[in-house]
Amino acid sequence: MALAKSAAKIAGDKKADDVIALNVQKLSSEANYVVIASAGSSTQVNAIRQTIFQEFKDAHGLLPLYYDGRQSPSWSILDYGGLTVHLMSPSARSFYNLDKIYSEGRKLKV
Numbered sequence: 001m002a003l004a005k006s007a008a009k010i011a012g013d014k015k016a017d018d019v020i021a022l023n024v025q026k027l028s029s030e031a032n033y034v035v036i037a038s039a040g041s042s043t044q045v046n047a048i049r050q051t052i053f054q055e056f057k058d059a060h061g062l063l064p065l066y067y068d069g070r071q072s073p074s075w076s077i078l079d080y081g082g083l084t085v086h087l088m089s090p091s092a093r094s095f096y097n098l099d100k101i102y103s104e105g106r107k108l109k110v
Contacts, residue, residue, distance in 0.1 A: 001108060003060070004033035007052050007078075007085045008110040011037035014048045016087070022105030032082040034105065036098050038090045042073035045087045049076045052085060 001023070008021040016037035025032045039045040049069065056062040062080060069076030074092040078085040086098055093099070 001033065003056070003062075003080065003083050004035055005108060005110050006055070007035045007083065008037070008108070010052050010055060011035065011039075011048050011085075011087065012110070014039075014044065014051060016044070016048055017090070018093075019110065020099070021108040021110050022102050023108060024102050024105040027102060027105055031079075031084040033084075033108070034098075034102055035083070035085045036093070036102075037085075037087050038093050039087055040090070042089075045069070045074070045076050045089070048087050049078060049085075052078060056080070 004021045008019050011019045016039050019037040021033065021035045024034050039048055064078045064080050066079040067077060074089040076087040
């Protein structure tokens with residue numbers, strides 16, 4: 001839970017919009033927590049992804065098991081096993097509608 005809150009805080013500090021952190025343990029076999037955040041540009045998506053990557057590495061010695069989106073202007077994902085972080089443009093977020101998919105997840109206070 002602490003990593004999810006930390007990722008959400010980093011995204012918020014980098015001026016992401018609509019940042020949510022959810023406990024999805026009862027909904028997903030792939031992650032316990034999901035963070036979803038909107039970013040207005042590919043530059044912002046990349047800046048948030050790089051900051052989370054670096055801070056998790058420096059503070060916790062963690063590297064993602066998987067990450068993708070370096071080539072995508074609208075969506076980036078960091079997978080830390082129990083935590084998945086989705087950084088998306090508003091249009092991609094609306095199209096893929098992860099908020100609805102995880103709507104039964106419990107929101108964490110960030």
